Amino acid sequence: xxxxxxxxxxxxxxxxxxxxxxxxxxxxxxxxxxQRQRRxxxxxxxxxxxAADGGRxxxxxxxxxxxxxxxxVGEVAISISGNPGTPETLQHTTRAVGSVTKAMEKLRxxxxxxxxxxxxxxxxxxxxxxxxxxxxxxxxxxxxxxxxMYEILRNRAHYNKAVLLYxxxxxxxxxxxxxxxQWGGNFDVDVYVTVDRATGTWRGNVGxxxxxxxxxxxxPGNCVAMICGPEVMMKYAxxxxxxxxxxxxxxxxxxxxxxxxxxxxxxxxxxxPNFVCKDGPVFRHTDIEHLLNVWEI
Amino acid sequence: MTPTGNEAMEPxxxxxxxxxxxxxxxxxxxxxxxxLSSYDMDDYVMRAGQxxxxxxxxHKGQVAVTVHEPRRGHVVVQTVGEGGVLGWSWLVPPYxxxxxxxALQATETIALDGEKLRAAFDADCCLGxxxxxxxxxxxxxxxxxxxxxxxxxxxx
Ligand SMILES: Cc1cc2nc3c(=O)[nH]c(=O)nc-3n(C[C@H](O)[C@H](O)[C@H](O)COP(=O)(O)OP(=O)(O)OC[C@H]3O[C@@H](n4cnc5c(N)ncnc54)[C@H](O)[C@@H]3O)c2cc1C
Ligand code: FES
Numbered sequence: 001x002x003x004x005x006x007x008x009x010x011x012x013x014x015x016x017x018x019x020x021x022x023x024x025x026x027x028x029x030x031x032x033x034x035q036r037q038r039r040x041x042x043x044x045x046x047x048x049x050x051a052a053d054g055g056r057x058x059x060x061x062x063x064x065x066x067x068x069x070x071x072x073v074g075e076v077a078i079s080i081s082g083n084p085g086t087p088e089t090l091q092h093t094t095r096a097v098g099s100v101t102k103a104m105e106k107l108r109x110x111x112x113x114x115x116x117x118x119x120x121x122x123x124x125x126x127x128x129x130x131x132x133x134x135x136x137x138x139x140x141x142x143x144x145x146x147x148x149m150y151e152i153l154r155n156r157a158h159y160n161k162a163v164l165l166y167x168x169x170x171x172x173x174x175x176x177x178x179x180x181x182q183w184g185g186n187f188d189v190d191v192y193v194t195v196d197r198a199t200g201t202w203r204g205n206v207g208x209x210x211x212x213x214x215x216x217x218x219x220p221g222n223c224v225a226m227i228c229g230p231e232v233m234m235k236y237a238x239x240x241x242x243x244x245x246x247x248x249x250x251x252x253x254x255x256x257x258x259x260x261x262x263x264x265x266x267x268x269x270x271x272x273p274n275f276v277c278k279d280g281p282v283f284r285h286t287d288i289e290h291l292l293n294v295w296e297i
Numbered sequence: 298m299t300p301t302g303n304e305a306m307e308p309x310x311x312x313x314x315x316x317x318x319x320x321x322x323x324x325x326x327x328x329x330x331x332x333l334s335s336y337d338m339d340d341y342v343m344r345a346g347q348x349x350x351x352x353x354x355x356h357k358g359q360v361a362v363t364v365h366e367p368r369r370g371h372v373v374v375q376t377v378g379e380g381g382v383l384g385w386s387w388l389v390p391p392y393x394x395x396x397x398x399x400a401l402q403a404t405e406t407i408a409l410d411g412e413k414l415r416a417a418f419d420a421d422c423c424l425g426x427x428x429x430x431x432x433x434x435x436x437x438x439x440x441x442x443x444x445x446x447x448x449x450x451x452x453x
Contacts, residue, residue: 139451169451196446198361198373203401206361207375208445211438215314215380230450236441 026263029069029114032057032090034107040093040175044140045105046081049090052112057090061122062147063254063282067262068092069114070107074100077259079144079281080118085154090115093143093175119262121282123148124252125155128224131250132161134216136237138209138229139168142175144254144281145228153188161223162189163216167209167233171195171202190217209233213240220245226282228254235292238285251285306331309407313354314380315431323424330413335405342383342398342406349386349394351408355379358404363397375442376401382435387411 031052038046051057060080069075082091096105107113125148133152135145152159164183168174174193184191192212194205205212210233225246227237234253241251257269257276264278272291274280306328310316316324334353336342342353342360353360359378363371374396377383383406386394392411418425 167451169449173451194376196449196451202373205359205376205378206373208442210445211442215378232445232448233450236445 026116026119027261029067029075029116031112032115034109034111034113035089036109037107041173043097043105044093044095044173044175046091046093047104047107047113048082049092049113049115050088057087057115058118059087060084060118060147062125062151063123063144064118064120065144065262065281066090066092066115066117066119067259068094068104069116070100070104071112071114073103075114075116075260076100076104077119077256077262077277079254081143081146083150084147085150093140093146095140116262119277121278121280123151123226123254123282124224124284125151128152128226129158130222131159132163132218132223133159134213134218134223134225134241135162135164135166136209136213136225136227136229136234137164137166138233139173140175141227141229141233141254142166145226146176146179148226149183149189153183156188161218163218164189164191165209165212165216166191166193167212167229168193168195170197170199171204172199192216208236210236210240213237213244223250225251226254227252231255231292238292248286248289249284252282253285253288254281255283255288256281306333306407309333309356310354313356313407315354315382315435319427323421323427326417326421326424327409327414330410330417332408332410333405334408336400336403338400338402338404340400340404342400342404343394343396345394345397347394349384349392350411351384352387352411352414353383353398353406353408355381355383356405356407358406359401360404361399361401363399365397371397371399375439382432385432385436387414388432 032049033052034047035050036048040046062084065077065079067075068078078092078094081093094101094104096102137145152162180191183189194207194209194212198206223246225241227234238251255276257271259277260266260268262277264275269276307324310324310327355377357379359376360383361373361376363373366372383398418428
């Protein structure tokens, strides 16, 4: 399988659909109006966006990201968290951590932001056909995985088991509670949630998410693992999959590095021989294994 | 807690992930130490400071391992579910529990008698060594998980 096997098969993602930043001018943000701001957790919110000119947002593949530009403040890379099957609304789920994302948290319906993209590689939903699919998400890492889950549910018959293992800090940090309940309740997906610290009336799992990998119901010889979360969590998750006998070729991770151009020009996101913005963010484990344990490159 | 007899323990032991791969003889030695225990939701499987007489292999249900912190009440350190192993204080003096174990739902465990287990390990060093390797792996995993939790990886 070539190294760029996870590159999108969707036609030029920011496409002729109009409305959004054209790939002919990938550095030019297109104005999008906020339709709705929804709070997911105390520090995390989802923005529903529609192109200000009324056009359709470009098609995207699960795992891709956009550059969101808050005029006069700055630009940040944020994964698309919505349903690729309903592309008319563009959704991004963001955790407010610093200057841009905290300012973005204050935006409300009607406000306008700039959007460039979508960029980067995507989750291997095609490669996973006919196999068990195991998602491992930590914290905000569920947001970039959510479109892949939607995609798999939309084409459920093409996949064997679907398992979601999700870890957060506390019960109040759990994102997309409604969907988690719905996915688990349909018996279509095995959903396991764990928290590092139990609070309040929580009676579910307590412990690190990587421990769930050991006892979750999937076939290590015929599965694809998609992992997104803090880097240290992803490393231990990979170890657990390898221990269960999952081939490194079948493990995929989404990496984060600071970004500027997002199109492979500026070198800001360089990671070893890769530019995370165009060779990633989704990488096959085999291709980055040698970089994961290096603390400074 | 309702202890039941240890007949039919061998097939149950054989199916528990912690004991997978043990020989028939080894399983039969362990069956001599085993009894089924069941707990209702909110029962305590173990209490910190009390004698640690058993090792529990969880057959069904889920147990929260908690520690009491005067200002914060019961803090859950981790949960152990089906296929998991609960408790190692029976293995090392002074044989007293360090944590509470609180059933989060109706729970069944295979309770292995600590004193009998130690005697079985002394009598058959191969069994003792094999089991010690397995318990060491559990300690390692717990230590690893505790460090991971301390890292607080999801914190901004
Ligand atoms: C491909 C890609 C996809 C991403 N997808 C998402 C997404 O879907 N949702 C989302 O919330 N974020 C996502 N991020 C991370 C997001 O880009 C950063 O959180 C954002 O750039 C921070 O910008 P800021 O100006 O708000 O913070 P800054 O002012 O740059 O940073 C302020 C503080 O926050 C810390 N910080 C910065 N980035 C992060 C981070 N990623 N996690 C934790 N702490 C951080 C910094 O160390 C610093 O202490 C993604 C990043 C990449 C590269
Ligand atoms: S952000 Fe410029 S090269 Fe990746």
